[in-house]
Amino acid sequence: MQPIKIALAAFGFTLACSATFAQTAPDPTLVGQGQYLAEAGDCAACHTAPNGKAFAGGLPMASPIGTIYTSNITPDKSAGIGDWSYDDFQRLMRKGVTKQGYVVYPAMPYPSYARLTEPDLKAMYAYFMLGVQPVDQANRANGIPWPLSMRWPLHIWRWFYAPTAKPFVAAAGQGAEIARGAYLVEGLGHCGACHTPRRITLQETALSDADGPSYLSGGAPVDGWPAPSLRNENGGGLAGWSEDDIVAFMKTGRNKHSASFGAMNDVVVDSLQYLSDSDLRSIAAYLKSLPPKNTAAQPYAYDDTATKALLSGDASTRGAQAYVDRCAACHGSDGKGYEGVFPALAGNPILQTDDAVSAIHIILSGGRLPGTKTAPSYFVMGPYADVMTDQNIADVVSYIETSWGNQGKPVTTGQVAAIRKTATPVNP
Amino acid sequence: MADLTMPHVDAVIIGFGWTGAIMAKELTQAGLKVVALERGPNRDTYPQGAYPTSIDELTYNTRSKLFQDMSKSTLTIRHKPSDQAVPYRQLAAFLPGTGVGGAGLHWSGCHWRVTPEELKIRSHYEERYGKAFIPDEIPLQDWGVSYEELEPHFSFAEQVFGTSGQAYKVNGEIVGPGNPFDADRSTPFPLPPMKNPYSAELFKQAATEVGYHPFSIPAANASGVYTNPYGCQMAPCTFCGFCSGYACYNYSKASPNVNILPALRQVPNFELRAKCDVVLIETDSTGTKATGVIYVDEKGNRVTQPADLVILGAFAYNNAYMMLLSKIGTPYDPTTGEGTIGKNFCYQNENSIAAFFDGDKFTNPFVGAGGNGIACDDFNADHFDHGPLGFIGGAPMWVNQAGTKPIGGGPLPAGTPSWGSAWKKAVKDNYTHVVSMNAHGTNMPDRENYLDLDPDYTDYLGRPLLRLTFNWHDNDYKMANFMVDKMGAIAKAMNPKAMKVSAKKPGEPFDTRHYQTTHMGGGVIMGTDPTKSAVNRYLQSWDVSNLFVVGSSAFPQGLGYNPTGTVAALTYWSAKAIREQYLKNPGPLVPV
Numbered sequence A: 001m002q003p004i005k006i007a008l009a010a011f012g013f014t015l016a017c018s019a020t021f022a023q024t025a026p027d028p029t030l031v032g033q034g035q036y037l038a039e040a041g042d043c044a045a046c047h048t049a050p051n052g053k054a055f056a057g058g059l060p061m062a063s064p065i066g067t068i069y070t071s072n073i074t075p076d077k078s079a080g081i082g083d084w085s086y087d088d089f090q091r092l093m094r095k096g097v098t099k100q101g102y103v104v105y106p107a108m109p110y111p112s113y114a115r116l117t118e119p120d121l122k123a124m125y126a127y128f129m130l131g132v133q134p135v136d137q138a139n140r141a142n143g144i145p146w147p148l149s150m151r152w153p154l155h156i157w158r159w160f161y162a163p164t165a166k167p168f169v170a171a172a173g174q175g176a177e178i179a180r181g182a183y184l185v186e187g188l189g190h191c192g193a194c195h196t197p198r199r200i201t202l203q204e205t206a207l208s209d210a211d212g213p214s215y216l217s218g219g220a221p222v223d224g225w226p227a228p229s230l231r232n233e234n235g236g237g238l239a240g241w242s243e244d245d246i247v248a249f250m251k252t253g254r255n256k257h258s259a260s261f262g263a264m265n266d267v268v269v270d271s272l273q274y275l276s277d278s279d280l281r282s283i284a285a286y287l288k289s290l291p292p293k294n295t296a297a298q299p300y301a302y303d304d305t306a307t308k309a310l311l312s313g314d315a316s317t318r319g320a321q322a323y324v325d326r327c328a329a330c331h332g333s334d335g336k337g338y339e340g341v342f343p344a345l346a347g348n349p350i351l352q353t354d355d356a357v358s359a360i361h362i363i364l365s366g367g368r369l370p371g372t373k374t375a376p377s378y379f380v381m382g383p384y385a386d387v388m389t390d391q392n393i394a395d396v397v398s399y400i401e402t403s404w405g406n407q408g409k410p411v412t413t414g415q416v417a418a419i420r421k422t423a424t425p426v427n428p
Numbered sequence B: 001m002a003d004l005t006m007p008h009v010d011a012v013i014i015g016f017g018w019t020g021a022i023m024a025k026e027l028t029q030a031g032l033k034v035v036a037l038e039r040g041p042n043r044d045t046y047p048q049g050a051y052p053t054s055i056d057e058l059t060y061n062t063r064s065k066l067f068q069d070m071s072k073s074t075l076t077i078r079h080k081p082s083d084q085a086v087p088y089r090q091l092a093a094f095l096p097g098t099g100v101g102g103a104g105l106h107w108s109g110c111h112w113r114v115t116p117e118e119l120k121i122r123s124h125y126e127e128r129y130g131k132a133f134i135p136d137e138i139p140l141q142d143w144g145v146s147y148e149e150l151e152p153h154f155s156f157a158e159q160v161f162g163t164s165g166q167a168y169k170v171n172g173e174i175v176g177p178g179n180p181f182d183a184d185r186s187t188p189f190p191l192p193p194m195k196n197p198y199s200a201e202l203f204k205q206a207a208t209e210v211g212y213h214p215f216s217i218p219a220a221n222a223s224g225v226y227t228n229p230y231g232c233q234m235a236p237c238t239f240c241g242f243c244s245g246y247a248c249y250n251y252s253k254a255s256p257n258v259n260i261l262p263a264l265r266q267v268p269n270f271e272l273r274a275k276c277d278v279v280l281i282e283t284d285s286t287g288t289k290a291t292g293v294i295y296v297d298e299k300g301n302r303v304t305q306p307a308d309l310v311i312l313g314a315f316a317y318n319n320a321y322m323m324l325l326s327k328i329g330t331p332y333d334p335t336t337g338e339g340t341i342g343k344n345f346c347y348q349n350e351n352s353i354a355a356f357f358d359g360d361k362f363t364n365p366f367v368g369a370g371g372n373g374i375a376c377d378d379f380n381a382d383h384f385d386h387g388p389l390g391f392i393g394g395a396p397m398w399v400n401q402a403g404t405k406p407i408g409g410g411p412l413p414a415g416t417p418s419w420g421s422a423w424k425k426a427v428k429d430n431y432t433h434v435v436s437m438n439a440h441g442t443n444m445p446d447r448e449n450y451l452d453l454d455p456d457y458t459d460y461l462g463r464p465l466l467r468l469t470f471n472w473h474d475n476d477y478k479m480a481n482f483m484v485d486k487m488g489a490i491a492k493a494m495n496p497k498a499m500k501v502s503a504k505k506p507g508e509p510f511d512t513r514h515y516q517t518t519h520m521g522g523g524v525i526m527g528t529d530p531t532k533s534a535v536n537r538y539l540q541s542w543d544v545s546n547l548f549v550v551g552s553s554a555f556p557q558g559l560g561y562n563p564t565g566t567v568a569a570l571t572y573w574s575a576k577a578i579r580e581q582y583l584k585n586p587g588p589l590v591p592v
């Protein structure tokens, strides 16, 4: 409950006294709110490297044009952003332009942060100046080959594609809860960075629902994990999930339909679990308000044909046999898993689309459901790359994509072989 | 290699098995800054329990992947004080744990509460059978704590472990077909009993037929999805049969790793350091206050960890070992019976019967779970008249089918050769047609069964090894033969085509080559008299009041039941005393 209080109190304060923000000195009373917002924005996900110091940067990010290393955003005067004024800070957050004048790669979701309100930016500035330990760790040169390493084309990219910085305004008729959800999702949460498809020129095809139904309709793989649709739609979206299910997923990484894995884990652990219940509810309400993009998809309906066959001892297809040998102990002959512990495969959103990359990847690499404060158990599915051939995996993925009413498609050994090349085993 | 000193902490815990993990949770919850030191490596469900590689008998059981590394350190064993002890180099009779989770990662899961009478065993026997009934060579003594005092902690431990079972009596009301000999409980089991494999079902029918009272073994193997009071979750057991000696791949068997560690990982005032072998509890110049511990880390550094409170949870006899190495308390002397450290070492007196059936009766021993099965308690504790029998103690009897694997193999009819084609044929004929049952008997202390430091052998750090002097005595032989006779009645009621009875024959010495159990106790026993016990009723050292010694080391005698349920309850009881009494007013909780 604490974070809500901080957030609301700070809101009241900032609205009442906005005149006092003319000066640029960070305000120590805003550090707590800033921290909450930095968690909501999951700044640590990119700016803290594994086993690295908080916010000191150095995390390598694969991009289509080469490796980008995240920067040090601690208040260290030389290595970090310690000598940045509030104005420098807000320009970077909203426009992607650094104090030094160059434009950052659009991996930094400044097009989303452009929506942030002035009071929220002030609070974040206060947190990064006063609430974070300075770390003297120089930024790493990016591994992008010339000529792609030249930053000036990014200016052009920004002129063309990044929206004009403007604070968030609720859409007409949007209630307060949904508006708050929209502000968090479209702004700090920058959910679209992964869950909205990008154009070849890297910009997201939509930055809010107002830009069209491609917003949050599912994005390209992040570290080999495609980001599913977050719209209220069938065929891989959130149509089958209630608001409670969505809240549970964000807070604990798990709910009765599914469990977090892959690139989403850090978002749950570093960010979503810290959000107040009311903010999580707002996000859920907002996501449920997004109309389907894929209007043709049918609602998921459980089909017990595969279950009956397995329970009667019939595992005569290769896929069914592999499923019984490798998967059924945890996910069940009925594909329903065990609530909160082992995710259901029946009806699981990632098995309702044509894209089987996640299913193949998780079988090769294994998966980890991370622990959170309110659900501390972490569950690991071990990697199967060493014990299953491409054929075994293609068989079993085809089986789970098409059993129990799932709407996915069979896959080929070629697809498995391609993903196998880069799949690495889950960390202990 | 260097001498290092770490920053001071409020409490240091030696060992991270069940006792260490429980203490870590309780003390961090009380706001203390806690460091746990574990001699073995980091371990968890993944990778040690990852399916399918964990389902590998050769690696895990035969080659002891998870057990203590005997090439670094072990103990020496002899039968009597006049013998020369030799090191226990090949694991067989017992399988001590190491690494994060301790033996709690690869235990079986039978989860019991000690009976009220056993907690006051001397007074109880004296009252019922007269003082003369207890022979001089059996130094029986009361524990100094009652069942009623422990009851809330038994109950809480069951909630933490997610134990499956059927209660008999809850708050004075009979609630179901549980164990009618059970003492009153304040709560039912958190999960319903596990399903019965066919052999357990046969045992249940036969035991009922002969007039005994069968019930489901309380199992810390989850019969359903479960979330414990710490928020830690378990999934239902699949009866995979690779349970005892293995890390559960399925998050179904309670372990410190599954049921406590995830919650500890969320608290900032806890740190777990693996590969840190504690060599000494340091005391100040008065010898009455511990100042911390010294350990050797992975790199060979000798590290001092100062702390206000020291918790010793290194497992049964290892606790006595650490006390002896640290020269805390007076070592036990078997000739005078004086001294307390190393006294009343006790074990388990297991005897078994295998019943063989025709080829059309399939018992499928490959399925099973460590804590699963049906037991009857008619001859456990003091549920029967010992008067005419002339022995002390008892045995629960059960079919506890934990999975018979290919290398270890199952029982074969008497007279089967141990190799060759006749052996192969017998394996083929019998593997899926046999019911194994055990009488899991108590082992009473004996004046000559004890622990001290070995004068000849040292370990990888140059420490003297611990020396175990242990043998079976009259009481054990008498009980063994009584029990197989009573259990034989159950076996016969199953109408087997053949039976094989394995019971200790009088004079047969302790044999380290065959698995008995890993249920050792005593060595740092609890009690009310500082001249007869090493720790008081709160498991606090009589000699060093900021040292608490938790584990089955506190048991003054062996139990018929497996120990861990009682170990866990005692640990919670001790933690409560630390939290509610000791921290407010550090010092002896019982006047010396």
Ligand SMILES: Cc1cc2nc3c(=O)[nH]c(=O)nc-3n(C[C@H](O)[C@H](O)[C@H](O)COP(=O)(O)OP(=O)(O)OC[C@H]3O[C@@H](n4cnc5c(N)ncnc54)[C@H](O)[C@@H]3O)c2cc1C
Residues within 6 Å of the ligand: B014, B015, B016, B017, B018, B019, B020, B037, B038, B039, B040, B095, B096, B097, B098, B099, B100, B101, B102, B103, B104, B105, B106, B107, B108, B109, B110, B111, B112, B244, B245, B276, B277, B278, B279, B313, B314, B315, B316, B318, B370, B371, B518, B519, B550, B551, B552, B562, B563, B564, B565, B567
């Ligand atoms: C195969 C098997 C099956 C079992 N089945 C059952 C059962 O069904 N029911 C039951 O009740 N009990 C069972 N047990 C016994 C049960 O495992 C123990 O009672 C329980 O684990 C005891 O907890 P503990 O914390 O005292 O010791 P442990 O769990 O053994 O933990 C002690 C830890 O201390 C560490 N340690 C030791 N010395 C040092 C040192 N000097 N420095 C640092 N660390 C040190 C060890 O490495 C170990 O990790 C079984 C045991 C085994 C091996």
Ligand code: SF4
Residues within 6 Å of the ligand: B221, B222, B236, B237, B238, B239, B240, B241, B242, B243, B244, B246, B247, B248, B249, B250, B251, B252, B253, B368, B369, B370
């Ligand atoms: S029998 Fe059950 S509890 Fe034991 S290892 Fe297998 S799944 Fe786990």
